[in-house]
Amino acid sequence: MSKPAESAAAPTALVPIPRGPVPHAPESARLREIEIQVDGKAVSVPEGATILDAARKLGIETPTLCFLETLTPVNVCRVCVVELEGARTLVPACSRKVEPGMSVKTDSERVRLSRKLVLEFLASSVDVSTAPAFPEYMERYDAHPERFGKDNATVAQPVKIDNDLYVRDYSKCILCYKCVEACGIDAQNTFAIAVAGRGFTAHIATEFDVPLPDSACVYCGNCIGVCPTGALMFKSEYDMRQAGTWDESRQTRTDTICPYCGVGCDLTIHAQDDKIVRVTSPLDNSVTHGNLCIKGRFGWQFVEVQPAEKK
Amino acid sequence: MVLLWGSNARETHPIFFHHLLKGVRHGAKLYVMDPRRTSSAQWGDVWLGLNVGSDISLANAMGREIIAAGLANEKFIKNATSGFDAYKAHVEEYTLERAERDTGVPAQVIRETAHAYARAERAQICWTLGITEHHNAVDNVLSLINLALLTGHVGRYGSGVNPLRGQNNVQGGGDMGAIPDRLPGFQHVENNELRGKFERAWGVAIPPKRGWHLTDMFNAMERGELTTLYVLGENPADSEADRHRCLKLLRGLEFMVVQDMFYTKTAELATVVLPAAAGWCESEGTVTSSERRVQRVRRAVPPPAGTRDDMEIIFELARRMGRDWGKLDSEKLWDEMRALSPMHGGMSYARLEEMGGIQWPCYDESHPGEMFLHSRLWQEPLIGPRAPFSPVEFVPPVDKLDEQYPIRLTTGRRLDSYNTNVQTGLYASPLRQPETLDLSPEDGAHYKLEEGERVRVSSRRGSVVAPVRFDPGLRRGLAFLTTHFHDQVATNDLTIDASDPKSGTSEFKATAIRIEKELTPSQGD
Amino acid sequence: MDLHFTGAEPTPAERAAVDSVLGDPESGWDGGERCPELDGHTASDGQQRNLRRDRLLPALHAIQSRVGWITPGAVNYTGLRLDIPPAEVYGVASFYGMFSLSARPPVVAHVCDDIACLTCGAEGLCQELEKQLGPAGTPCSARRAVWQRSACLGLCERAPAAMITRAGETPRERVLAPASVGDIVSALNDAVEDRMPAQPDSLNAQLSVPQAGSVDLDLHLLRRIGSSNPSLEDYQRQGGYEALRKALDLGPDGVIREVAAAKLLGRGGAAFPAAKKWEALHVQRHLLKENPGRKHYLICNADESEPGTFKDRVLMEGDPFAVLEGMTIAALAAGAEQGYIYLRGEYPLAAERMQRAIHEARHADLLGDNVLGRGLKFDIELRRGAGAYICGEETALFNSIEGYRGEPRNKPPFPTQAGLFRQPTVVNNVETLVNVPLIIREGGAAYAKAGTANSIGYRVFCLSGHVVRPGVYEIAMGVTLRSLIELAGGVGGNGRLQAVLLGGAAGAFVSPKELDTPLTFEDTRAIGATLGSGVVMLFDDSVDLKKILLRIAEFFRHETCGQCVPCRVGVVRQEEALQRLVAGKSFATAAEDINLLRQMGQAMRDASICGLGQTASTAIESALSRWSLFS
Known part of the structure; x- marks a missing residue:
């Protein structure tokens, strides 16, 4: 190789380096728009979008439980089902991708019946008292779980408190798979938990149901971040709820940056009466996608220790 | 492709590792260079378990192999670099066989890694303290930069060299001029024009010469030239290598101010302690992440009574020294800074808020920030100076192994703990275990040790007692301690303060030790 | 990781x-x-x-x-x-019924108490076992054995049935059917004392295939069944592998053309045109060359688990090479180089026969890198299920082979787009595949002469329950249900027919008034029934149909994978409602519980992910609409 031309000077720390062009990510292919009909209204969404995306674009509210933007759709709760013209059964809006010419009904009698039954099935077998979405859904679909009686099978079981950070109350678990996805392939890749067993007794478990401290759990809390029912809860919140002091109306939320490494994770600090009570991260944050590690999620307790106690 | 070199990001940068795994799940290859088979290494397609401190031999051998196999990016080298011929001649002696002797990694594995890196469409080298906590830290980094220049894996989307920062604002500290020779925006203090700009803005004279880095400071204390120290948010009494020397020097100071959230070991030695608020949740400002993203930190809760925001303390000090800077307003401060630092010019608080942080450089308020650096190297004709190859020589760790000290101790961190554990020690981590000296099962058998048995660990500088634990991720002759639990095991009683002359970082990663059965129970040193 | x-x-x-x-x-x-x-x-x-x-x-x-x-x-x-x-x-x-996740004695007797066995005394058998060995699930024989109730073992023609397994260095399996208490107890003792025969079972053609060996009958699918130990030599002597040679001459297009002309519909229950599936892979063949990582797969679905179904078992035990030949021809058409047989875990003899047949076929160059020296590459791996009915659902089957829980996937994507290992995949039922060599040999047009205009060809039915000669029967489609029953000697039991379960637990009950229905896809559909997997189970009027319905409800409660809410909870609520009805303990009126059952049925049909949930209420609803069982 020939000797480099001498024209360009060697860099020196004293002189700022001139600017280059502003870098860009490679252009991804432009997606074509696909038009479908939802409840008689035409709507266009990009190829690869789902019926749920199309419905949302029209402002049509579709109930979801197992769906979350940051997770691969598992379409198991079936509360988002819609009626697709030409399909034998209803289809899950959260995962069914749009195809040209689709015509979808989101509020037909069949849709309403299935959604009602799904809500009744869940509310009659699971404690949904801390699931924020349920009251509104139940009202909207006129769900009456009590019509299955009092002695019906439920998933009621003792609360699992086996460490100081998490509480797992599987009486509240609707088996939406979100925690498994967040612990596994969609975020944390730790796979401390999986769905075990089969049928009505299928449940979220570590291997042989060993306590969390014996499992692979690294206490990132990302499972709690995605749980839609409060089955998984921070111990701090659980204790306050038990004591009757948890009051979200008195809480502030402030976004800041985690101090524990250079990645720059966005922390949302939930404080009640100027005390930190919980830490989350926004789902739409490009750094975290809602995920944190044990330090970011729980390492705040030192702030709450009074200076005199600080060593 | 990612070379994760001297980094256990799975535990030290967990959310970065999420992104990395997303790549791996989409087919990216991961090669991990680490003496230990860490949790990060277990994700690697290939793990190169090199001997502690032999990184340069490995990198040079990879460079030689890439050149010999005709895989160097000649076009890029010709257009954008300088010193290639000297580099080529320099690495000639680093054959695969020699590198196998130096590193312990089979020659075939080194060869395969070199080829994979050179052939990759996009490749990054990410490193952490495994590269920088060595006596030749800067040389280690240069040896990796050479590889990126050789293959053109820099200045392009998805490629690059990437030091993973250990704290939320290590980068920001540098950005703001907390480097001995720089003013904010990496503007050199010895450049009269640049310094003049600051002097005019601030109405003060700035010393025109670079200052001391940490190691220089301790040396200056030893020489008696440094007698007064103002420590903000650092705990050198626990965190410095060769702690005995460090403590002696700190005790010898005439006057020391410690400004911290905690009453640390260092604070115990201070003349004055200024209790500070937690920067990340009790005050307003910005930090810069590892990807150069400037982000806002905000006050979520008020600081406890009796403590003050760091800036408030400095404002108050200034006032008492006769300069009234007025009322603290973090946005006003930031605007002053970005008026002086061109690379931060376009980062108004409003834009930081709106864009969720901006990656520098961002020169004006229409500039989007830059997702990677050095795009200029791909311009023809080249913009700016050539990027130089820097031939560097492999020099083994300072603390030599011999018959008396036959085991190589290296140090690192655990997922749930942070530095000297002053913050993380206060939450109830179910993962936390008492500090142990981690040994390979082979050494456990060799020394006839049981797990949990206490041993005396001695280096040429000190000795500690610790229970042992067996870790199959270690091999014969390799031991591991963290630096989190100085109350239990004062790891830095053992470490050496041999430090890199350029960066001032100590060689925490390579200590020669011996272990002996501890027959009677005793506590530490 | x-x-x-x-x-x-x-x-x-x-x-x-x-x-x-x-x-x-x-x-x-x-x-x-x-x-x-x-x-x-x-x-x-x-x-x-x-x-x-x-x-x-x-x-x-x-x-x-x-x-x-x-x-x-x-x-x-x-x-x-x-x-x-x-x-x-x-x-x-923990997904699979055959695996125990807690310590269990090495010897286990699985005693079937499903509907066919119930008609043949299974309940009495279990009660007697309880007396002699203790309650199901508690260790007996010095804690070295245990007996437990089991869902249908697919031995309905020899009901009541049981199967013994023994774990150890040389594990053994043994089928007992028909089984008496004495048989089970002595077989358990033998097993405990390590005296188990190497052979798990033997196929008695006279018993299981009453038509076998009959010269009067022009059998097509069952004609080779009869030998107790089918060999490749015998198979070839009877014309075996002629069809494959012809198929190689025809090439993929020709094979697809013939099978399309034969209008062969899948025999597993869904009745999808076989040629269409093959065609769907055939047209993607060019992508295989462009992408070396891409593969086509062919799967023989032998996870026959529908209660009352045993035809595939008998076909595999009696004519294993016909299955292999059918697969090889299908693979040729679909461009698949790798095939799998996913075989029900409870079929030890079929597993052994198929494994041996694969082995022999490989040695004879009928499988491998160069089949018959004609450049065709195709091999087959046998995979055994492990006690999960749901794995017969094709996408659940993919997950099971791949090493995941056997939970069905949402469709689309369809298997022909993204099936096993997310690659284009054809899944055909055993009986479907056995039709293939026949079609190729005779020609599609000739084959299409059998049956009716819309239901073409031959069909194998599984007769069980109160019938004189239970077993597997072959008929051309279009024969009436009555004729089929007569072929099997007529109604058994007390001779007074109450109901026939057609198509299996996911099928429908029909009444004696409907016996003249021709057995075709369209005629059964017209009466709200289905051919399903070919189940024809008879119940005389001594049977309490309510208990049969309960057992079906219990079956679905046991076999739902639990993934989607409508099915996971729906099958439980369905069983609870039936329990209330049977016990006469409805909250308000029986009519309300029946209405609730219908609503649940509708939601399960509409909103479940897969066929299990979608059909879990059909048999029950069919009975409710035909008889006033709870008034």
């Missing part, structure tokens, strides 16, 4: 079991002995081991049959060897 294991270490036997499937470990990092020099400095297995995840189910089988249960140490070792987190190994293992 950074796996974390509990402290449980595998025993040498557990290691041996896993290694017997996976081979010896390659390094210390793979569970082998540590080589300090090499393992201390490098490991290159990282992402690679994970590619063997599909070995998980075979490894679990090996552990179960060697150790008798899936132990924590074995779970850890399997996870380490395959790079699968132990929680996932546990999650998969």
Whole structure:
């Protein structure tokens, strides 16, 4: 190789380096728009979008439980089902991708019946008292779980408190798979938990149901971040709820940056009466996608220790 | 492709590792260079378990192999670099066989890694303290930069060299001029024009010469030239290598101010302690992440009574020294800074808020920030100076192994703990275990040790007692301690303060030790 | 992957079991002995081991049959060897009925109490066993054995049925049908004392295929069944593999043309045109060349588990090479180089016959890299299920082979787009495949002369319950239900027919008034029934149909995978409502509970992911609409 031309000077720390062009990510292919009909209204969404995306674009509210933007759709709760013209059964809006010419009904009698039954099935077998979405859904679909009686099978079981950070109350678990996805392939890749067993007794478990401290759990809390029912809860919140002091109306939320490494994770600090009570991260944050590690999620307790106690 | 070199990001940068795994799940290859088979290494397609401190031999051998196999990016080298011929001649002696002797990694594995890196469409080298906590830290980094220049894996989307920062604002500290020779925006203090700009803005004279880095400071204390120290948010009494020397020097100071959230070991030695608020949740400002993203930190809760925001303390000090800077307003401060630092010019608080942080450089308020650096190297004709190859020589760790000290101790961190554990020690981590000296099962058998048995660990500088634990991720002759639990095991009683002359970082990663059965129970040193 | 294991270490036997499937470990990092020099400095297995995840189910089988249960140490070792987190190994293992996740005696008697066996005295049998051995599930014979109730074992023509398994260094399985209390007790004792025959069962053609050997009947699908030990030689002497030779001459297009002309519809229950599936892969063939990572797969669905169904078992036991030949022709058409037979776990004899047939076919160049020297590459791997009815659903079957829980996937994508290992895949039922050589040999047009205009060809039915000669029967489609019953000697039991279950637990009950319905897809559909998997189960009027309905409800409650809410909870609420109705304890009126059942049925049909939930109420609803059982 020939000797480099001498024209360009060697860099020196004293002189700022001139600017280059502003870098860009490679252009991804432009997606074509696909038009479908939802409840008689035409709507266009990009190829690869789902019926749920199309419905949302029209402002049509579709109930979801197992769906979350940051997770691969598992379409198991079936509360988002819609009626697709030409399909034998209803289809899950959260995962069914749009195809040209689709015509979808989101509020037909069949849709309403299935959604009602799904809500009744869940509310009659699971404690949904801390699931924020349920009251509104139940009202909207006129769900009456009590019509299955009092002695019906439920998933009621003792609360699992086996460490100081998490509480797992599987009486509240609707088996939406979100925690498994967040612990596994969609975020944390730790796979401390999986769905075990089969049928009505299928449940979220570590291997042989060993306590969390014996499992692979690294206490990132990302499972709690995605749980839609409060089955998984921070111990701090659980204790306050038990004591009757948890009051979200008195809480502030402030976004800041985690101090524990250079990645720059966005922390949302939930404080009640100027005390930190919980830490989350926004789902739409490009750094975290809602995920944190044990330090970011729980390492705040030192702030709450009074200076005199600080060593 | 990612070379994760001297980094256990799975535990030290967990959310970065999420992104990395997303790549791996989409087919990216991961090669991990680490003496230990860490949790990060277990994700690697290939793990190169090199001997502690032999990184340069490995990198040079990879460079030689890439050149010999005709895989160097000649076009890029010709257009954008300088010193290639000297580099080529320099690495000639680093054959695969020699590198196998130096590193312990089979020659075939080194060869395969070199080829994979050179052939990759996009490749990054990410490193952490495994590269920088060595006596030749800067040389280690240069040896990796050479590889990126050789293959053109820099200045392009998805490629690059990437030091993973250990704290939320290590980068920001540098950005703001907390480097001995720089003013904010990496503007050199010895450049009269640049310094003049600051002097005019601030109405003060700035010393025109670079200052001391940490190691220089301790040396200056030893020489008696440094007698007064103002420590903000650092705990050198626990965190410095060769702690005995460090403590002696700190005790010898005439006057020391410690400004911290905690009453640390260092604070115990201070003349004055200024209790500070937690920067990340009790005050307003910005930090810069590892990807150069400037982000806002905000006050979520008020600081406890009796403590003050760091800036408030400095404002108050200034006032008492006769300069009234007025009322603290973090946005006003930031605007002053970005008026002086061109690379931060376009980062108004409003834009930081709106864009969720901006990656520098961002020169004006229409500039989007830059997702990677050095795009200029791909311009023809080249913009700016050539990027130089820097031939560097492999020099083994300072603390030599011999018959008396036959085991190589290296140090690192655990997922749930942070530095000297002053913050993380206060939450109830179910993962936390008492500090142990981690040994390979082979050494456990060799020394006839049981797990949990206490041993005396001695280096040429000190000795500690610790229970042992067996870790199959270690091999014969390799031991591991963290630096989190100085109350239990004062790891830095053992470490050496041999430090890199350029960066001032100590060689925490390579200590020669011996272990002996501890027959009677005793506590530490 | 950074796996974390509990402290449980595998025993040498557990290691041996896993290694017997996976081979010896390659390094210390793979569970082998540590080589300090090499393992201390490098490991290159990282992402690679994970590619063997599909070995998980075979490894679990090996552990179960060697150790008798899936132990924590074995779970850890399997996870380490395959790079699968132990929680996932546990999650998969606990999905299958044949695996025990807690210590269990090595000898287990599985006693069928499903609907066909119920009509033949299974309840009395279980009660007597309880007296002699203690309650189901409690160890007996000095804690070395245990008996338990089982869902349909697919031995309905020989009801009541039982199966004994013994774990150990040489694991054994043994089928007892028909089974008496004495048979079961003495077989248990034999098993405990290590005196089990090597052969799990034998096919008695006279008993299971009453038409077999009849010269008067022009049998097509069953014509070769009769030999107790079918060999390749016999098969070829009777014209076997002529069809494959002809198919190789015809080429894929020709084969698809013939099968399309024969209008062959799938015999597994869904009745989808076989040629269409093959065509869907055939047209993607050019992509195989462009992408070396792309593959086509052919799967023979032999996970026959629908209560009352046993035809596929008999076909595999009696004519295994016909299945292989059909698969090879299908593979030729679809461009698949790898085939799988996913065989129901409870079919030990069929497994042995098929495995031996594969072996012989390989030796005779009828499978392998160059089939018959004609450049066709195709091989077959036998995979055994492990006691999960749902794995007969094709997408659940993919997950099961791949080493995941056998949970169905949402469709689309359809298997022909993204099936096994997310590659284009054809799934055909055993009986469908056995039709294939016949069609090729006779020609599609000639085959199409059999049957009716819209239901073409021959069909195999499984007659059981109160019928004089239960067994597998072949008829041309279009024969009436009445004629089929007469072919089997007429109504058995007390001779007074009450109901016929047509199509299986996911099928429908028909009344004696509907016996003149021709057995075609369209005629059964017209009366709200289905041919399903060919189940024809008769109940005389001594049977309490309500109990049969309850048993069906219980079956679905047991077999739902639990993934989607409508099915997971729906089948439970359905059984509870039926329990109330049977007990006369409805909250308000029986009519309200019946209305509730219909609403639940509608939601399960509309909103469940797969066919199980979608059909879990059909048999029950069909009975409710035909009889006033609860008024």
